[in-house]
Structure formats: structure tokens, C-alpha cells
Amino acid sequence: MSERLPTLRDGDQLPSTEFQPAPPPPEELWGEPVDESGGGGLPIKRLLMALRRYWWIVVLAGGVGVAAGLFATTLAEPQYSASGTIWLEQTSSAEEAQGPVRSPELFQGYAWQELLRTGLVLDSVVITQRLYLEARTDDREDMSSLFLSDQARYGSYVLSVDAAGESFTLATNDGVEVDRGPVGGPVGQEVGIRWRPNAEVLSPGRVIRFSLLSPRTVTDRLKEQIQSRMDQEGNVLFMELQGPDPEDVTGTVNAILARFEQVAADLKRIALDEQTEALKEQRDRAEQDMIAAELALRDYQIYTITLPSEQDRAGPINPGVAQTQDPVFTNFFGMQIQANEIERDRQRILEVLESSGDSEVPISQLELIPSVQNSSELRQIFGEYNQRQAQYRALRERYTPEHTLVKAEGQALATLEDETIPRMLTDLAGALDTRAVELESRIETTSQELQAIPDRAIREASLERTFITARDQFLNINQRWELSRLASLSSVSDVRILDYAEPPQFPSDDPRAFLAILAFGACLGLGMLTAVLLDRSDDRFRYPEDVSRGLGLEILGTIPRVSPKAGANFEVQEAFRELRLRLMYAHGSAGPLMVAISSPGPEEGKTFISSNLALSFAETGRRTLLIDADTRRGDMHHILGVERKPGLVDYLSGGRAEGLIQKTEYPNLHVLASGTRLARAPELLTGQQMQRLLTRLKSHYEVIIVDTPPMAAGADAFQLGLLTGAMAIVFRAGTSDKALVEAKLKSLGDVPLRILGGILNDLSARVIKSYGYHSAYYLPGYEAEDEAFEDDDSPRALPANAGAAD
Incomplete structure (x- = not known):
């Protein structure tokens, strides 16, 4: 051991240099990931990283999407549209007066569109075109x-x-x-x-x-497919139909047009025939009434010709003229005849109303009543009734009673029979009654002057008037019958085809591209969603935001993955320099920097981070001490080439302090090894002796880094964090368990443990570049290297991958 190594004898005071932490660097140097999501939710970069991580799922989903898109194109066919145009004849009153005799239009307005969709038109088309x-x-x-x-x-x-x-x-x-x-x-x-x-x-x-398929089923389907519209004047009907085969859809449209024209002509002809037949029946009955009235008048004249003359009671004969009558007689005679006719007409109307009840009103009988013939409103109503009845019969020949057109026409007839005609007849009977009362009053006023009126003259005049009325009625009905017969013989269809459909060359609607894109997008979206969900459900730390957002810890630094190639780890060296700077900023300027380094589990790189971080501080000239407090399986002595014993455990268990701190081949870097393995080593780390040791070492070193056991190994790491006053946690990307760390941090409760932040280790270059850290770590061509000298015996640098396995 070197003589320069400090000892721990009582009274020894090693000089220490005043520690001045570096000023906090600008915010942009910390390499914090930028949240590009615009607020909460998933960051865009995180989504891109998830898709890149599970690229095989996205590619597989895209392949499935291509196959699904191709399959979807077989499920749909392009739709071709064919259209035709129909002219609907409409004649004005002026044209009817100047033109040939003809019947009114068969339908009005949108009723033509309803006729186009009826089974009368489409059933035949379905059969002839074999659409079934x-x-x-x-x-x-x-x-x-x-x-x-x-x-x-x-x-x-x-x-x-x-x-x-x-x-x-x-x-x-x-x-x-x-x-x-x-x-x-x-x-x-x-x-x-x-x-x-x-x-x-x-x-x-x-x-x-x-x-x-059933023809009726195809007809119902065809009703929904036909698109029709009319112009504002109601003269032109446009029809359009779509289908997968251009030839078939064109043939179907032309068949519908031809069938529609034929049906319209048939319906009009049937309506005219029905109307003509009804008028013929009325004409024959009117003719019989006229003949009967003429015979009655002639028989009475023959009978009275042999009776004595009543000339003495008549008025005087003027020379040169035939016979004249007194004006009073003439007026009274006219009023008497009129009163009799009014009473007779009123009685006949009441009899018809009483006899009809709930049955059909006998229009043919009512039209023979003179008072009814003289009513313009009733003539108009009867004309409308006859026309609707003929049209109703024609529709019944073609449609079932449940059809819309049949129901509508039947409802209109019922309204005329049950409401309109009875009401107007009742009103007419009341008017006739009023007229009869008035005539009776006038007759009574002049009765004294007219007692000499001969009965034969009154009777003859009454019969003559009945004949004239029957003759006029016959002539009227006969004229209407002739007009109806001419209209039937010269019937012209109200429908003409203007444009037949032509086979379309290009589809009007092709859903295949949309279905293919939809299927591909759905599969690709499902694959991307699966990738994102798998990424979010991952229980391992993989990205910086897993630490910052998930645990609420500040990111002290990110260490790139160590490359096995020699000289290829400049980014790792720059990462430790930045980690050193940020750790100084997070710790603050109060006393020497002393921090415990731990990790959630084993083999996550805490020893790698501790050793390289200590070397980074030592390279700045600061006296740095690295303590291997992992008494369970610490391996720092192998990394730095020192002896494991005597070490920390030996000192805490009552050993001597001499030779405890060992010098390394790196200047300013000293090591306190773990020492002898003892079962009671965890208790020794929490004792007063350990606290006193750290207190004495703080006066000799500017930087003290304590490599602790993993957090999963027990409470050693947290106890050492309390003793050092600060703690940093190392997370290994793809290895550290989120649930374990959350549980450990939650179990601390209110323990006053200061955690400076997290260090994300073994981060792939892809993640680093995606989060923007590469710009702060390394700029190619600006590597910090020593210039080579011939007699350079300076100590080698600590390998970048030293301790990377733990």
C-alpha cells in the first residue's frame, strides 16, 4: 500500500481541498426527453419506439392486412349505372279544346314514379330478364x-x-x-x-x-334499387339502376322502360273502355226513358183527339194566328208543371238516398233526374265519379286489393259515395223543397183566376215536358258516349320513351379500393395497437419516461450500451461525464459529495456505474473514495485490482483501520473493499460504527461513492442511503422490474430518504437517438484522446465495460 493512503487512526487529520460544486449547467444539456404529445397521453416518440420495438408485429399485421385487402376485393364488385328517360304527356285545357277528342291523363305527378315500382311493371321484367x-x-x-x-x-x-x-x-x-x-x-x-x-x-x-329466387322477392329487391326523379313540370321521368354487370343492368333498364310504356298504354285503354261501357249503359237507359215518354204523350194525344173541345175555357183566338192563351194561364200552367216536377224530383232523390243505404249510390238513376242534370256541381261530381270508377276497375284488373294505388282510388270512391254525393243530394232536396213551397204560395195567390184551366191541357203539357226532358237527357248522354268512344278509338299513350339506356363503359361506384384500404388499415391499426399495448404493459424499465413518469424520479443520466469493439465507447465516456455533472448539481454544495448507488435487482450495472462514476470524479482531480458496501457478493476488488480483505466488514466487526483503504492505479481514486463475508454483515452496516466511519471519511475526501447491495436483497441499500444522505438508483433497460421498484419505494413510507434520481443503464443507441440524447453525448471527430508518447507509462483508463454485468 502507498504511504499516501489515508489512515483512520484517531487524531489523524488529512488536509482536504474545499469542495466547490460546479454551477448548474443549462437545461438543454441534461438531455431530458421532450414531450411531443401535446400534453397528457402517450408521447409520440414513445409510440414510435414501441412500434420499432415490436416491428415484427407491425410487419405481420401489414402482411395480414394486404391479404385481407385482396380478399375483400373478391367480396365486392364494381357497380355500373344505366339510366333512361321517359316523357309523360300532359295536355292543357286549351290544347284539349283545339286538339282531337281524348281522355284526361291516367296519373298525375309522383303517381307515375309509384307505377314504375309496382309489380305490374317489374314482375314481367324479372321473368323476361331471368333476374330470378x-x-x-x-x-x-x-x-x-x-x-x-x-x-x-x-x-x-x-x-x-x-x-x-x-x-x-x-x-x-x-x-x-x-x-x-x-x-x-x-x-x-x-x-x-x-x-x-x-x-x-x-x-x-x-x-x-x-x-x-322467387320473382316477387326479386321484384321487392328491384324496387329498392331503382332510383327515379321527375322534373319540376312533371313532364320528364328519369330512371337509374345500378348493377355489377353493365350489359345486364342496361338490359334490365330498357326492359323496365318498355314494360312501363306498355303498362301505361294498357291502363289508359282499359280506363277508356270502362268509361265508354258505363256511358253506354246510361245512354241505353236514357233512350228507353225518352221512348217511353214519347209514347205516353202520343197515346194521350190520340186519346183526347175524339173528346169534346175545351175551346170555350181557353183564351180568345186572334185573327191570322193559331191559338193563344191568357198570360195568367200560361204562368200558372208553367208554375204548376214546375211544382209537380220539383216535387217529383225531390221524391225520387229521397227515394234513392233511402234505398241506397250503405250500398253503392246508383249514379245512373240520379243522372236521369232533371233537377240533378241542371245542377252543375252534381254533373261535375258525377263525371269525376265515373272517371274514378273506370280507373278503379282498371287498377283492380292489374293489382291486388292491398296495392297502394288500388287503396287510394277505392278511398276516393268511398268518399264520393258516402260523403260528397249524399251531402250534395241532401242539399239539392232541401233547395227543391224550398222552391216547391215558394211555387205553392204563388199558385194559391192566382188560383181564383186559373180555375178555368183545362185538365187535358195540363196533362198534355206535363207529358210533353217529360218527353222534352228525357230527350235532352238522352242527347246529352249520347254526346258524352260518342266523345268517350272516339277517345277510346283514338287513344294515345301518355308515355313515350325519350332515351334508352346504353351500356356504361366505366363503373359509377367501385368499392373494392375502399374495402382493400379499409381491411389493410384495420389490420395495420390492430397490429400497431397491439404493439403499443404490449409496450405499455411491459413490466420492465426500457425508456427514460418509465423512470420520470412512472416513478416520479428525475433522470440523472442515461448510459449507452457498451460495445465490445475496442475504442468504440466514446459515447459511454461522455455519458459518465454528463452523469457526473448532473449528480453534482442534484446533490448540491453542502459538504463533500456522498451518495449511495443501488439497483432494484442483481446484474443491473450498479457496480459498473459506481466504478466508472468514481473514476470520472477522480479524473477531475477530486479525491474520490469508492466503498464496496455490497457485503453479500461485492466484486469491486476484481474490477480495480485490489484485495478484498481487509475491508469494510472487517473494520465494522472490530478490525484495525491500518491498510483498510487501498490505492488504485488511477490517480485520486481510492477503494474500500467489501471485506470478509459474514452472515451478520447487514447488521454491521446499520450500526453506529458505520455511521462514525462515514463521518470520519467525509473529512478526507471530496467525493464518496458507496456501492450498495440491490434493493431486492433487503434493507441494506436504504440504510446506507440514509447514512450517506443521498441515493441514486440504477435501472437497466429491459431488465429492471417496475413492480419491484414501486413496491420497495412504497414500503419506505415516511422514511426521510433522499433519492436524487435514476440512472438508466444499458440504453440502446436506437432509444438514445429517438430521445435526443446523442447530441449531448458524442460528436464524431471530437473524441477526447491522449496524444501518443514513446515513454508513456501513465495508468490505463478503466475499461468502459468494467462491471457492466453487475
Whole structure:
């Protein structure tokens, strides 16, 4: 041992240099990681590090995403859009007056769009276009001769041909055989299929999968797919349909247009025929009434021609003219006839109302009543009723009673029959009653003057008036019948196709790219999320923020991973220089720097950190003492080339102080080895003797670093931290257990232990660069090196990897 080594005899006082800690460096030199997350949550750099750490998961997820994206493209097909345009005829009142006789439009406004989606139009299209058949495009072309019978059994089928190409088997999708026979014969007769494919279609070993759907099911689906709109004037109807096959969707649109035009023409023709037939019935009845009235008048005239003349009661005969009558007689006669007709019309109206009850109102009978004919409102209502009735019958021929158009037309007829017509007839009967009372009053006023009116004249005038009324009614109905018949004969469809659909060249919607990107993004996102979750659930310290955020400790320094290559650890040396500077700043200027170095568990580099940190202080010229207080398995003597005994345990157990502190080959660096292994060494470290020893050593050294046992080994590390007054904890990236450290620190409770911070050891170059520490550690080309001399016998530097295993 060197004579310069200090001894611990009582009374010896070694001179000590006043310790002046360096001023605190600028904040940017500490290399703290910058939180780029914008606040709470996961830092962006931490996320990137997690993805880089579990890159294989991200790559695997990306590969799965590519496969899933390719598979997703097979599940969807590009959609092609085909459209057509229909012209809807609308005639104004002026055009009707100048043009040929024609009926009013069949539908108004958006009712045309409803007609376009009805089964009357679409059912036929589904059958003619064979939309009930679902199969691959190639198979569908070979199945062009397949049709369904009325007893078809809908479902999914598989048609398979044997290897020799001699027989076929038709089975359901569940494997139930439904038909078997030779190639060239009919296929599927048992399930209502009419198909006889030839041998070229049923080639050896071929398998055809297809599905047969109910035409009504396809119609309902087609209703939802059809897109239609009308212009503001209601003259143009635009129709559009999308589908995976451009030829099929074009053919379907053109078939719908043609069927729509045909249905509109048929409905209008049927409506005109129904209206003409109804008018013919009314015309025949009116003709019979007119003939009956004419016969009654003629028979009465024949009967009265042989009776005595009533000329003496009539007015005077003026020369040169026929017979004239007194004006009072004429007025009274007219009022009497009018009163009789009013009463008769009123009675007939009431009889019709009472006899109809809940049944249909006999419009044909009401139209024969003169008072009803003279009412413009009733004529208009009856015209509307006849038109709606004809239209309702036409719709019933085509639709079921549950259809929307049939229900709407039936509701309108019911409203006319149950409410409008009875109300207007009741009002008319009341008006006739009022008119009759007025006429009776006037007749009574002039009754004295008119008693001489002959009864035969009154009767004849009444019969003549009845005939005239029946004749006028017949002529009116006959004219309407002729107009309706002409309109039926010259019926022109209200619908014309302006533009047929053309096969589209480009898809209007292609979801394959979106599905592929969605599948790839979902898989990649799931892989990235898995990587982040695995990183966050890792119970090992791997990043500086695990210490700063997880434990709330300040990062004193980060030590890069030691490289086995010679001369490649300049970053490690610079890291210890920065750790030395920051440790001085954290400790403060009160007395010499004395700190205990510990770690959560074994083999985490606390001895490596302690030895290299002590050497870093010694290189600055400060008298530095390194105490190996790991009495359980300390190995500092091997690293620095000194003797383990006598050491700390020997002194604490009552040994001598001579030769206790040993000199190393590094200037200013002294070592106090662990000493003899004793079972009671932990108790010795917590005794008064250890406290007195540290107190005496503080007066001889500027820097005292105590290498303690791991925290998991017991309370030794915490006791030595209390004795030294400060403690730094070494964490090894990827090794130190978070739960262990948290439990140990939590168990301290209110113990006044000053922990200066954490030192993250064995940090990979990737993490260092990601967190920005490399800029402070090392600049290539600016390494601090000694210039070579021939007779240079200066002590070699402590290897950077000395003690790296512990």
C-alpha cells in the first residue's frame, strides 16, 4: 500500500481541498426527453419506439392486412349505372279544346314514379330478364335456356357432372339430391326447372352453382334499387339502376322502360273502355226513358183527339194566328208543371238516398233526374265519379286489393259515395223543397183566376215536358258516349320513351379500393395497437419516461450500451461525464459529495456505474473514495485490482483501520473493499460504527461513492442511503422490474430518504437517438484522446465495460 493512503487512526487529520460544486449547467444539456404529445397521453416518440420495438408485429399485421385487402376485393364488385328517360304527356285545357277528342291523363305527378315500382311493371321484367337466377357470369351465359314453371322450388342448387361426362347430379346446397339423369336430358324437372342443356354445357367434371329466387322477392329487391326523379313540370321521368354487370343492368333498364310504356298504354285503354261501357249503359237507359215518354204523350194525344173541345175555357183566338192563351194561364200552367216536377224530383232523390243505404249510390238513376242534370256541381261530381270508377276497375284488373294505388282510388270512391254525393243530394232536396213551397204560395195567390184551366191541357203539357226532358237527357248522354268512344278509338299513350339506356363503359361506384384500404388499415391499426399495448404493459424499465413518469424520479443520466469493439465507447465516456455533472448539481454544495448507488435487482450495472462514476470524479482531480458496501457478493476488488480483505466488514466487526483503504492505479481514486463475508454483515452496516466511519471519511475526501447491495436483497441499500444522505438508483433497460421498484419505494413510507434520481443503464443507441440524447453525448471527430508518447507509462483508463454485468 502507498504511504499516501489515508489512515483512520484517531487524531489523524488529512488536509482536504474545499469542495466547490460546479454551477448548474443549462437545461438543454441534461438531455431530458421532450414531450411531443401535446400534453397528457402517450408521447409520440414513445409510440414510435414501441412500434420499432415490436416491428415484427407491425410487419405481420401489414402482411395480414394486404391479404385481407385482396380478399375483400373478391367480396365486392364494381357497380355500373344505366339510366333512361321517359316523357309523360300532359295536355292543357286549351290544347284539349283545339286538339282531337281524348281522355284526361291516367296519373298525375309522383303517381307515375309509384307505377314504375309496382309489380305490374317489374314482375314481367324479372321473368323476361331471368333476374330470378343468380350464378357466375360464365355459368349464367350457359344457362340462358333455363326457365321456371309455376311449381318451381326456390333455393340454392349445385349441378355436378361426372368425370366421364355421361350423367349429372342436381343437389341442394345442403347436399340433398333432387335430380339425376344422363347428360342431354332435362335438368331439374322435379323442382320446377325447365332446362335441357347440351353436352357442350355439361362438360366432364363441371360444377355449376346457382340459386333460384322467387320473382316477387326479386321484384321487392328491384324496387329498392331503382332510383327515379321527375322534373319540376312533371313532364320528364328519369330512371337509374345500378348493377355489377353493365350489359345486364342496361338490359334490365330498357326492359323496365318498355314494360312501363306498355303498362301505361294498357291502363289508359282499359280506363277508356270502362268509361265508354258505363256511358253506354246510361245512354241505353236514357233512350228507353225518352221512348217511353214519347209514347205516353202520343197515346194521350190520340186519346183526347175524339173528346169534346175545351175551346170555350181557353183564351180568345186572334185573327191570322193559331191559338193563344191568357198570360195568367200560361204562368200558372208553367208554375204548376214546375211544382209537380220539383216535387217529383225531390221524391225520387229521397227515394234513392233511402234505398241506397250503405250500398253503392246508383249514379245512373240520379243522372236521369232533371233537377240533378241542371245542377252543375252534381254533373261535375258525377263525371269525376265515373272517371274514378273506370280507373278503379282498371287498377283492380292489374293489382291486388292491398296495392297502394288500388287503396287510394277505392278511398276516393268511398268518399264520393258516402260523403260528397249524399251531402250534395241532401242539399239539392232541401233547395227543391224550398222552391216547391215558394211555387205553392204563388199558385194559391192566382188560383181564383186559373180555375178555368183545362185538365187535358195540363196533362198534355206535363207529358210533353217529360218527353222534352228525357230527350235532352238522352242527347246529352249520347254526346258524352260518342266523345268517350272516339277517345277510346283514338287513344294515345301518355308515355313515350325519350332515351334508352346504353351500356356504361366505366363503373359509377367501385368499392373494392375502399374495402382493400379499409381491411389493410384495420389490420395495420390492430397490429400497431397491439404493439403499443404490449409496450405499455411491459413490466420492465426500457425508456427514460418509465423512470420520470412512472416513478416520479428525475433522470440523472442515461448510459449507452457498451460495445465490445475496442475504442468504440466514446459515447459511454461522455455519458459518465454528463452523469457526473448532473449528480453534482442534484446533490448540491453542502459538504463533500456522498451518495449511495443501488439497483432494484442483481446484474443491473450498479457496480459498473459506481466504478466508472468514481473514476470520472477522480479524473477531475477530486479525491474520490469508492466503498464496496455490497457485503453479500461485492466484486469491486476484481474490477480495480485490489484485495478484498481487509475491508469494510472487517473494520465494522472490530478490525484495525491500518491498510483498510487501498490505492488504485488511477490517480485520486481510492477503494474500500467489501471485506470478509459474514452472515451478520447487514447488521454491521446499520450500526453506529458505520455511521462514525462515514463521518470520519467525509473529512478526507471530496467525493464518496458507496456501492450498495440491490434493493431486492433487503434493507441494506436504504440504510446506507440514509447514512450517506443521498441515493441514486440504477435501472437497466429491459431488465429492471417496475413492480419491484414501486413496491420497495412504497414500503419506505415516511422514511426521510433522499433519492436524487435514476440512472438508466444499458440504453440502446436506437432509444438514445429517438430521445435526443446523442447530441449531448458524442460528436464524431471530437473524441477526447491522449496524444501518443514513446515513454508513456501513465495508468490505463478503466475499461468502459468494467462491471457492466453487475
